[in-house]
Amino acid sequence: xxxxxxxxxxxxxxxxxxxxxxxxxxxxxxxxxxxxxxxxxxxxxxxxxxxxxxxxxxxxxxxxxxxxxxxxxxxxxxxxxxxxxxxxxxxxxxxxxxxxxxxxxxxxxxxxxxxxxxxxxxxxxxxxxxxxxxxxxxxxxxxxxxxxxxxxxxxxxxxxxxxxxxxxxxxxxxxxxxxxxxxxxxxxxxxxxxxxxxxxxxxxxxxxxxxxxxxxxxxxxxxxxxxxxxxxxxxxxxxxxxxxxxxxxxxxxxxxxxxxxxxxxxxxxxxxxxxxxxxxxxxxxxxxxxxxxxxxxxxxxxxxxxxxxxxxxxxxxxxxxxxx
Amino acid sequence: xxxxxxxxxxxxxxxxxxxxxxxxxxxxxxxxxxxxxxxxxxxxxxxxxxxxxxxxxxxxxxxxxxxxxxxxxxxxxxxxxxxxxxxxxxxxxxxxxxxxxxxxxxxxxxxxxxxxxxxxxxxxxxxxxxxxxxxxxxxxxxxxxxxxxxxxxxxxxxxxxxxxxxxxxxxxxxxxxxxxxxxxxxxxxxxxxxxxxxxxxxxxxxxxxxxxxxxxxxxxxxxxxxxxxxxxxxxxxxxxxxxxxxxxxxxxxxxxxxxxxxxxxxxxxxxxxxxxxxxxxxxxxxxxxxxxxxxxxxxxxxxxxxxxxxxxxxxxxxxxxxxxxxxxxxxxxxx
Ligand SMILES: Nc1ncnc2c1ncn2[C@@H]1O[C@H](COP(=O)(O)OP(=O)(O)OP(=O)(O)O)[C@@H](O)[C@H]1O
Ligand code: SF4
Ligand SMILES: [Mg+2]
Numbered sequence: 001x002x003x004x005x006x007x008x009x010x011x012x013x014x015x016x017x018x019x020x021x022x023x024x025x026x027x028x029x030x031x032x033x034x035x036x037x038x039x040x041x042x043x044x045x046x047x048x049x050x051x052x053x054x055x056x057x058x059x060x061x062x063x064x065x066x067x068x069x070x071x072x073x074x075x076x077x078x079x080x081x082x083x084x085x086x087x088x089x090x091x092x093x094x095x096x097x098x099x100x101x102x103x104x105x106x107x108x109x110x111x112x113x114x115x116x117x118x119x120x121x122x123x124x125x126x127x128x129x130x131x132x133x134x135x136x137x138x139x140x141x142x143x144x145x146x147x148x149x150x151x152x153x154x155x156x157x158x159x160x161x162x163x164x165x166x167x168x169x170x171x172x173x174x175x176x177x178x179x180x181x182x183x184x185x186x187x188x189x190x191x192x193x194x195x196x197x198x199x200x201x202x203x204x205x206x207x208x209x210x211x212x213x214x215x216x217x218x219x220x221x222x223x224x225x226x227x228x229x230x231x232x233x234x235x236x237x238x239x240x241x242x243x244x245x246x247x248x249x250x251x252x253x254x255x256x257x258x259x260x261x262x263x264x265x266x267x268x269x270x271x272x273x274x275x276x277x278x279x280x281x282x283x284x285x286x287x288x289x290x291x292x293x294x295x296x297x298x299x300x301x302x303x304x305x306x307x308x309x310x311x312x313x314x315x316x317x318x319x320x321x322x323x324x
Numbered sequence: 325x326x327x328x329x330x331x332x333x334x335x336x337x338x339x340x341x342x343x344x345x346x347x348x349x350x351x352x353x354x355x356x357x358x359x360x361x362x363x364x365x366x367x368x369x370x371x372x373x374x375x376x377x378x379x380x381x382x383x384x385x386x387x388x389x390x391x392x393x394x395x396x397x398x399x400x401x402x403x404x405x406x407x408x409x410x411x412x413x414x415x416x417x418x419x420x421x422x423x424x425x426x427x428x429x430x431x432x433x434x435x436x437x438x439x440x441x442x443x444x445x446x447x448x449x450x451x452x453x454x455x456x457x458x459x460x461x462x463x464x465x466x467x468x469x470x471x472x473x474x475x476x477x478x479x480x481x482x483x484x485x486x487x488x489x490x491x492x493x494x495x496x497x498x499x500x501x502x503x504x505x506x507x508x509x510x511x512x513x514x515x516x517x518x519x520x521x522x523x524x525x526x527x528x529x530x531x532x533x534x535x536x537x538x539x540x541x542x543x544x545x546x547x548x549x550x551x552x553x554x555x556x557x558x559x560x561x562x563x564x565x566x567x568x569x570x571x572x573x574x575x576x577x578x579x580x581x582x583x584x585x586x587x588x589x590x591x592x593x594x595x596x597x598x599x600x601x602x603x604x605x606x607x608x609x610x611x612x613x614x615x616x617x618x619x620x621x622x623x624x625x626x627x628x629x630x631x632x633x634x635x636x637x638x639x640x641x642x643x644x645x646x647x648x649x650x651x652x653x654x655x656x657x658x659x
Contacts, residue, residue: 127387219427222383223490226422227442228415231407237441238430245432317432318477 008310012303019299020292024066027288035082035288056082073293083287093278093293099175100274103266104258106189107196112251114201119208119247124235126213134205141202150195150269157191173271192270196263200254207250211243218242245317249309256305260298329356330533331380331501336393338375338384338557344606349375351557352393359500360527362534364548364565366541366580368602372557373537374423377503380535381420382410397501416446419494421504423537425487429478435462435489436474443496461492466518484515491519495526502526502534508543520547541581545569550636553577556603556613563637573639573648576614612641620651 037044040052053059057068072079073089081087122134157167169187176184215221216239224238225231264276275294282290314321338350350372357363365373378384380395382402395402397413422428429438439458443449449457455474463470465488478486487507494502504523508516524547526532538544544551544565551568553561553576561574572581579598600617609615611626618625624642631638633645643651 219422219424220430222378223422223428223493224430225383225385226381226414226420227445227493228411228413229441229445230411233441233445238433242430242432319431319479322480 008303008307012300012307015303016296016299020070020296021066023292023295024069024288025062027286027291028062030286035286039082039085069289069292073289073296079289079293081287081290083282083285083290089289089293092290093275093297096273096275096278097297098177099272100259100261100263100267100276102175102178102185102189103192103196103272103274104255104263106193107200107258107263107266108251108255110193110197111200111204114197115204115208115247118201118205119212119243120235120240122205122209123212123216123239126209131209135209138202138205141198142206144198145265146195146199147265147269149198150192150266153191153195154269175272175274192266192272195269196258196266204247204250208243208247211246212239215239215243241316245313245320248312248316252305252309252312256302259305260301261294328358330359330361330398331357332394332396333380334394334396336376336379336395337391338372338379339390340386341388341390342606346390347605348608349557349605350379353554353557353559354393355552355559355562357501357533357535359533360531362523362527362536362547362549364544364551365535365537365554366539366544366551367554368598369539370602370605371554373554374505376554377420377505377535377537380503381414381418383420411445415442415499416497417499418501418503419497419499421487421491421494421502421507423505423509425483425490428490429486431478434475434477435481439474439489439493439496442493446497457496458492461496462489465489465492465495465522467492484511487511488515488519491522495522498526498530498532500530500532502532504534505537506539507536509539516543523547553580556605556608558613558640559631560614560641561639562631563633567637571637571652573633573637573645574614574641575618575620575643577639578652 036049036053036056036058039056040048044052050059057065060068069079077088077090079089081089081092118134118138122131122138125131154173157170158173161167162170170191171184171188174188176188178185212235216235220242221234221238224234229237259275261274261276261279263274264280266272267274267277268280275297278290279294279298281287282294333356334354335352336350336354337348337352339346339348341347353376355363365376367373375384379391380402382405384391391403393403397418400413402410402413429435433441436455436458439461440451440454443454443457444451447454459470459474462473467473467485467488473481473485473489478489481489491507494504502523507523508519511519520543523534523536527534536543536548548565551561551563551565552559553568553574555576561568561572561577563573568577569581572578576598598617603609603613603616611628612618612621615621615625620643622642627642629640629642631640633639641648
C-alpha cells in the first residue's frame with residue numbers, strides 16, 4: 001500500500017512536470033506571445049524592451065527560464081502575472097480554489113444522487129413508460145449546453161421572475177464564502193449546482209441504466225434470485241453493487257476534470273471567480289505565469305482524482321484489489 | 325412410488341419468441357418426484373434440461389419467454405405464483421445448483437456473505453450465528469480451512485471450490501428438493517466423487533429429493549433412483565435406473581446406453597455419440613422428433629407417440645413392445 005502510494009506520488013510529479021513543460025513550450029512557440037512586449041506596453045522603445053527582457057529573465061535560455069519560473073512558482077511563491085502587474089499568481093489561484101471546489105462538490109452530490117435514482121429506477125422498470133420518460137429527460141439534460149441553461153436560469157431567477165415569491169430569495173450573481181455565511185453560500189450556489197449537475201444526471205443515469213441492465217443478465221443474478229432474497233435486494237445488493245465499479249470510475253474522472261477547471265462555462269455564466277474562469281482569462285491574455293499555475297493545479301487534481309478512483313475501485317471490486 | 329409426490333409437473337412448456345417464430349425449448353413435459361427420490365435427467369445438449377429446471381425454480385425471466393403448464397410443489401402451484409410467495413419457497417424448500425460455477429457467484433461479495441444472505445433471508449437468526457452456520461456448511465462440502473474460505477471472494481477460489489461453495493449455499497436451508505444442473509461437469513474426478521457423496525448424504529440425512537442433470541451416465545448409475553431421458557424438449561423415456569440400464573425402450577435411449585457397461589463395474593464413459601445432429605427447435609419434424617436419426621423410423625412415426633409402458637417404465641415410441649424385444653434380442657439396438 002505504501003509502495004503504491006509512493007509510486008502514485010512519483011507519477012503525479014512526473015505528470016505535473018510534463019504538463020508544465022508542454023504548457024511552457026507551447027507558450028513560447030505561440031506567435032505574438034512575446035511577453036516582454038506585453039509587459040513593456042504597446043509603444044515601448046527597443047531599450048525598454050531589452051530592459052524588461054532582462055528584468056524578467058526573458059533573455060536567458062529557455063531551460064533556465066523554465067527553472068526560474070518554477071522556482072518562483074513553488075519555492076519563493078512570488079511569481080507575478082505578466083498581464084496584471086503586481087498580481088501574485090499563487091494567492092490568486094488559492095483564492096479561486098474554494099469557489100471551484102464549492103461549485104463542483106455541490107453539483108457532484110446532486111448528480112451522483114440524481115444519476116443513481118434515475119439509473120436504478122429506469123433500469124428496474126426497463127421498457128416501461130417511466131423508463132422511457134426518464135431516458136428522454138436524461139437526453140434532454142445531456143443535450144442542453146451548460147451556458148445556455150445557465151443563461152436561461154439567470155434570466156428567470158435574476159430578472160424575469162426575480163420579484164415573484166418563487167425567486168426573490170436568489171442573491172445577485174457571485175460567490176459567498178462558506179465560512180462567512182453558510183446559508184448565503186448555499187443560496188448563491190444552488191442554482192449553479194443544479195445547472196452544472198443537469199448534464200451529468202442525464203449522462204450518469206443513462207450509463208448506470210445500461211450497465212445495470214447488462215449486469216441483471218449475468219448468471220450470478222440468477223443465483224441470487226434462486227436464493228429467495230427478493231427482487232429489490234437482488235437489484236441493489238447484487239446488480240447495482242456490481243455496476244457501481246464503472247460508475248465510480250467515471251465519476252472520479254469527471255470530478256477531477258471539473259475541479260481542475262472544467263467547470264469554466266458554469267463559472268463564467270454565474271460570475272464565479274473560480275479556477276476555470278482564471279484559466280480562461282489567462283489564456284485570453286496569454287498570461288504565462290497564470291497559465292502555468294492553473295495548468296499545474298489542474299493536472300494535480302486530475303492525477304489525484306485518478307488515485308482516489310483507484311482506491312475506490314479496489315474497495316468496490318475485490319478483483320481489482322488482487323490485481324495489484 | 326410413494327403416494328404423495330413432492331413435486332408434480334404437468335404439461336410444462338417453455339417457449340421463446342425468436343426471429344424464427346415461437347420456438348419451444350420444453351414441450352409439455354410431465355413428471356412427479358417423491359420425497360427422497362433422486363432423479364437423473366439426461367439428454368443431448370440443447371434438449372431443454374436446463375430450461376426445465378429453470379422453469380421449476382421460476383427463474384425464466386426473459387421477456388421473450390412464454391411459460392405454461394403446472395408445477396406443484398407440496399400441492400402448491402408455482403407457475404404464476406407471486407414473487408413474495410415464491411421467494412419464501414425458493415432458497416429454503418427448493419434450491420438450485422447451476423451449470424457453470426465460474427459465473428454463479430456475485431464477484432463483489434465474499435462467499436461467506438453470500439451464504440449468510442440466503443440463510444438470513446429465510447430464518448430469524450443473528451448475523452453471527454448465520455456466519456457460523458455458513459462456515460459449517462463450507463466445511464461440510466469438504467473445503468479445508470472453511471473460516472478462511474468464507475472470507476474470500478469467488479475469484480480467489482478454484483472452479484471446484486466455487487462449485488462446492490454454490491452447493492454449500494444451496495444446502496444452507498436443508499431444501500426438500502435440490503435441483504442440480506450438471507453439478508460436477510466442470511470438476512475433476514475426485515471432486516466429482518465427493519460432491520456426489522454429498523448429494524447422497526443430503527438425501528440420507530434430510531430425506532431431500534434431488535433432480536440431477538448430467539451428461540455422465542456413470543453418475544446416473546451411481547446415484548439415481550429414477551431416470552428420465554429428454555429429447556428435443558420432451559421426455560422420451562422414463563423408468564427406474566435398472567429399467568433404463570438393463571432394458572432401454574426408446575431407440576434414442578438405445579443409442580445413449582449402448583456403450584454403457586453394466587451397472588456395476590468400471591466407470592463408464594460420457595454419453596455415447598448418436599449419429600446425426602439434434603434437430604433445430606425452429607424446424608422440428610412432425611410426430612416423433614427423433615425420426616430423422618432413427619434407424620427404425622417408419623410411416624407411423626409421423627404421428628406424435630405418447631409415453632406408454634408398464635410399471636412406471638414408459639417410452640414415447642410407436643414400436644410395439646414385441647418388436648422392441650425382437651430388436652433388442654437381435655442386438656440391433658446395441659450396434
Ligand atoms: N432465450 C432464449 N431464446 C431462444 N432459445 C433459447 C433461449 N434460451 C434457451 N433457448 C434454447 O432452448 C434450448 C434448450 O436449452 P437448454 O439450456 O435447456 O439445453 P440443455 O439440455 O440444458 O443443454 P446443455 O446440456 O448444453 O446444458 C436450446 O436449444 C436453446 O437454444
Ligand atoms: S417413434 Fe419411430 S422414429 Fe420415433 S423413436 Fe420410435 S421408431 Fe424411431
Ligand atoms: Mg444445460
